[in-house]
Amino acid sequence: MPSSMELFIKWAVCTSLVLIRIPGIDGSIVNFHKTCICASNIVSCSKMNLTTVPADLPKYTAVLDLSYNDITRLRAEWTTYKLPKLHNLLLSHNGLHFISTEAFVYVKHLRYLDLSSNSIRQLDEYIFEQLEYLEVLLLYNNHISQIDRTAFTGLSKLQKLYLSQNQVSRFPLELVKDKTRLEKLSLLDLSSNRIKSLPIQELQDLPAWLKNGLYFHNNTLICDCELYSLMAHWYMRRLNSAVDFKDDYTCIMPGPDKKILHVFELNMHMNCSTYNESVEEAFLEQSLVLKCDTRHRDMSKTWMLPGNVVVSSGNNQTAVVLADGSLEISPIKLEDSGQYTCFAVSEYLNETLYVWVKVHNFTLNGNSETLNTAYTTLVGCLASVVLVLIYLYLTPCKCFCCPGQGKSKNNHEDSIHSSMLSATPTHEDLASKAEPNRHVAFIDPKDLQGQNGKVNRNGEEELEDEAKHGKGKRKKSVADSISSVFSDTPIVV
Ligand SMILES: *[C@@H]1O[C@H](CO)[C@@H](O)[C@H](O)[C@H]1NC(C)=O
Ligand SMILES: *[C@@H]1O[C@H](CO)[C@@H](O)[C@H](O)[C@H]1NC(C)=O
Ligand SMILES: *[C@@H]1O[C@H](CO)[C@@H](O)[C@H](O)[C@H]1NC(C)=O
């Protein structure tokens, strides 16, 4: 009877604290192994010289501790049935070097997964995809050098990812940026790896609450003033990542002797200019949004205008606090220049941020309109010249005689034009209203200009900095990394 067998095993595992091994086919003697210790839904099989995960784990297991064993491979069939309650799986110190892509199919509700201190070399594509509830993933102290760009895909609830003490050489920007980013991630530990260069501008553009938990000390970064400026700013903002490991941020001087310097002392060695908090510049009549870039997420924010005027909703003010806590000033006036203060309050942290605004005594439009006109005229002229040439040399004279054909030709031109410059939605409307010939000369230039802008922006996006690969010289030092603080302390259930 399978059910009574199951009951028996449950009893064996969890009542007498002994897992009874029934003799194998080889007919070996019955062994009584003291294997796992149970405390209600916690199953601890730590330090038991196991080479495989014990079979017949109770289905109600919530915490499974398999640390300090010899489980070198985590196969797909390590459990052959669902463990729907399992949310804590500890596999550290096992010499683990293989994880099946189907290893987590039956344990989809994991929230905490400890794979630290093993021998994992690479993270394959979609390896953790099933773990949509995972919040903490420990991978420090492995031999990871390759991380597939899709390795962490699907971890939509992941908050903390520890990758320190590995051999990572590429900064995994995809985890924090754009649509591939992990929505809930607030801690990413990449310290003590082999990263040589960082996508500095992209990092600087991240919100402070993310930078606050972005650790990359003790890597093999190349010294430069941009790096100094970045860290100086983070330190000035009292971001944990910079403050807590101030002395561990080192870099390697370019040059033959590869001298190792402290990042925070670079200004003395490399003549880097001191970091200044930037001033927000605006033009008259413009609408300006000031961000309250706090170190924590979800803080409640209030603003104070220059002259210590508190912004309140019912007030007759041009400044309004938006839903995300930013302050919008619209339209901005000359006397709006000055220091703005954001007070952010949460259960754990009170923060005061200052933003300086300088309003120029002219409107942006007034200036650019003259430019606009000049540009439009220029492009218009060029377009007319091209048109004249087309008419002179390319158009069969038939076209002048038959209006129908002329029209179709214009439509054709239009479509070529749109496919090349991907016309704006208004393009067709305007085209249908305007006379065919005029349309080309007077409407296109504006279109061209608008599209130009778009093309530029896309171009900039394509420049997205790829962190460079490369092997770095390993730097030795003694202090522990942040990870050890969290290392073997499982989440209390
Ligand atoms: C595990 O193996 C070591 C060495 O073989 C031995 O000393 C130790 O007693 C074993 N532990 C258990 C729980 O069997
Ligand atoms: C640092 O910069 C200043 C002025 O920019 C220059 O006079 C000085 O020689 C520089 N020092 C070094 C060590 O490059
Ligand atoms: C930094 O700000 C100070 C005071 O506002 C100013 O004197 C100095 O020139 C600024 N330095 C740089 C590099 O912008």
Ligand SMILES: *[C@@H]1O[C@H](CO)[C@@H](O)[C@H](O)[C@H]1NC(C)=O
């Ligand atoms: C709002 O402010 C404007 C100018 O600052 C003033 O003319 C107007 O009377 C004010 N309205 C109210 C309701 O206070």
Ligand SMILES: *[C@@H]1O[C@H](CO)[C@@H](O)[C@H](O)[C@H]1NC(C)=O
């Ligand atoms: C934040 O400030 C408020 C009022 O000023 C105070 O009551 C609260 O204790 C402070 N919280 C922290 C975490 O400092």
Ligand SMILES: *[C@@H]1O[C@H](CO)[C@@H](O)[C@H](O)[C@H]1NC(C)=O
């Ligand atoms: C701003 O510009 C206007 C004219 O352009 C001038 O009359 C006014 O004095 C300027 N204000 C300041 C503060 O410079």
Ligand SMILES: *[C@@H]1O[C@H](CO)[C@@H](O)[C@H](O)[C@H]1NC(C)=O
């Ligand atoms: C720095 O990293 C190296 C390996 O990359 C490691 O051996 C060393 O312990 C680390 N030092 C600190 C202070 O974390």
